[in-house]
Amino acid sequence: MYPLRDFLIKSKRAVFLTGSGISKESGIPTFRGKDGLWKQYDPSKLASISAFLDNPALVWEFYRYRQDLISKCHPSRAHLAISQIQKEKENSWVLTQNVDNLHNQAGSKNIIELHGNIFRISCINCGYNDNYNVIMGVPPRCPKCGDVLKPGVVLFGESLPQKDWAKAIEIASSCDIMFVVGTSLNVSPVNILPSYAKENNAVIVEINPELTWLSESADFSLKGSASDVLPKIHDLLKCG
Ligand code: NAD
Numbered sequence: 531m532y533p534l535r536d537f538l539i540k541s542k543r544a545v546f547l548t549g550s551g552i553s554k555e556s557g558i559p560t561f562r563g564k565d566g567l568w569k570q571y572d573p574s575k576l577a578s579i580s581a582f583l584d585n586p587a588l589v590w591e592f593y594r595y596r597q598d599l600i601s602k603c604h605p606s607r608a609h610l611a612i613s614q615i616q617k618e619k620e621n622s623w624v625l626t627q628n629v630d631n632l633h634n635q636a637g638s639k640n641i642i643e644l645h646g647n648i649f650r651i652s653c654i655n656c657g658y659n660d661n662y663n664v665i666m667g668v669p670p671r672c673p674k675c676g677d678v679l680k681p682g683v684v685l686f687g688e689s690l691p692q693k694d695w696a697k698a699i700e701i702a703s704s705c706d707i708m709f710v711v712g713t714s715l716n717v718s719p720v721n722i723l724p725s726y727a728k729e730n731n732a733v734i735v736e737i738n739p740e741l742t743w744l745s746e747s748a749d750f751s752l753k754g755s756a757s758d759v760l761p762k763i764h765d766l767l768k769c770g
Contacts, residue, residue: 534733534735534750534763534766535766535767537706537707537733538619538707538763538766538767539766539767540706541619541705541706541707541733542621542706543621543622543623543701543704543705543706543707544615544619544621544622544623544705544706544707544708544709545622545623545624545625545701545702545705545707545708545709545727545732546612546622546623546624546625546626546708546709546711547625547626547702547708547709547710547711547713547720547723547724548612548624548625548626548627548628548633548711548712548713549626549627549628549711549712549713549714549715549717550627550628550712550713551711551712551713551714551738551739551756552606552608552609552628552632552711552712552756553603553606553609553628553630553632553712554606554712554755554756555606555607555608555755555756555757556603556604556605556606556609556630556632557599557602557603558599558600558603558630558632560712560714562714562716574686575588576588576589576592577589577592577685577686578685578686578687579685579686579687579688580687581685582680582685586669586678586680587668587669589669589681589685590668590669590670590681591668593648593681593683594668596648597648597649597662600630600631600648601649603630603632604632604635605632605633605635605636606632606756606757607757607758607760607761608711608712608755608756608757608759608760608761609632609633609635609636609638610636610637610761611760611761611763611764612624612633612636612638612711612760613633613636613637613638614764615760615763615764615767616638616639616640618767619767622640623640623641623642623701623705624638624640624641624642625642625644625698625701625702625720625723626641626642626643626644626645627644627645627713627717627720628643628645629643629645629646629647629648629683630648631647631648631649642694642697642698642701643694644684644690644694644695644698644720645683645684645690645720646681646682646683646684646691647682647683648681648682648683649661649662649682650662650681650682650683651666651670651679651680651681651682652679652680652681652682653672653674653675653677653679653680654677654680655672655675655677656672656674656675656677658672658673658674658675658679659682662681662682666679690719690720695719698720698723699723699726702723702724702726702727702730703726703727703729703730704730705727705730705732706730706731706732706733707732707733707735708723708724708727708732708733708734708735709735709736709737709760709763710724710734710735710736710737710738710744710748711736711737711738711756711760712737712738712756713738713742714740714742715742715743715744724744728747733749733750734747734748734749734750735748735749735750735752736748736750736751736752737752737754737756737759737760738751738752738753738756739753739754739755740753741753
């Protein structure tokens with residue numbers, strides 16, 4: 531861990547690229563893991579833009595179920611450790627694929643939610659967006675144009691919001707250390723962000739109990755749960 535400590539201490543911009551594994555210990559299932567959601571449900575029927583256009587009520591039922599589950603969950607020790615590290619590394623960023631709002635709840639700053647936020651809504655007709663409120667019912671209607679509102683997440687088949695994506699590339703391309711935490715790196719285009727960091731000669735640190743395609747080329751591949759490893763990384767900043 532000691533060379534990693536030096537890199538972290540010297541770094542001018544640290545980035546945490548996170549995926550659903552970081553929220554597993556908060557009680558939120560991943561998509562593709564052992565107990566992943568996609569073992570139970572078919573993503574093309576419940577989480578794609580074509581499914582939403584065919585049957586918005588069904589897609590909303592799935593998202594309301596996930597909202598309820600997620601609203602009972604709290605940030606894990608991993609979310610909290612990132613937020614603590616950010617207090618000491620001012621210019622650091624969180625680029626997350628998660629939609630669960632837990633980095634916000636943990637007190638992180640400089641967060642880009644690349645796949646949106648499950649507690650928000652958006653209108654594909656007029657662009658209206660806001661927080662979801664249970665009194666809106668299922669499926670909710672846009673107060674501006676009356677169209678059916680979409681959950682505020684990026685569904686399969688949709689592009690990422692352009693401004694957020696451009697900012698994420700800028701941040702990844704200018705970091706000197708990137709922690710890739712709890713992601714299988716199967717979802718495009720977010721999975722190319724480590725390559726932008728690598729082009730800038732950033733140190734790549736993967737934290738995952740399983741191997742991914744990045745593990746072999748990462749500078750540090752720390753096999754373990756994010757909640758065990760990230761507090762130790764925070765501790766590295768404390769030891770003199
Ligand atoms: P994924 O399901 O494809 O991969 C999860 C990864 O987490 C795996 O590599 C697994 O080995 C790892 N993992 C499992 N337990 C871990 C732990 N304790 N610590 C660290 N890593 C652990 O998820 P993904 O790569 O994030 O991509 C899929 C999509 O999942 C994204 O689009 C995201 O929006 C969506 N998603 C989000 C949530 C959430 O917001 N919490 C939940 C499920 C899915």
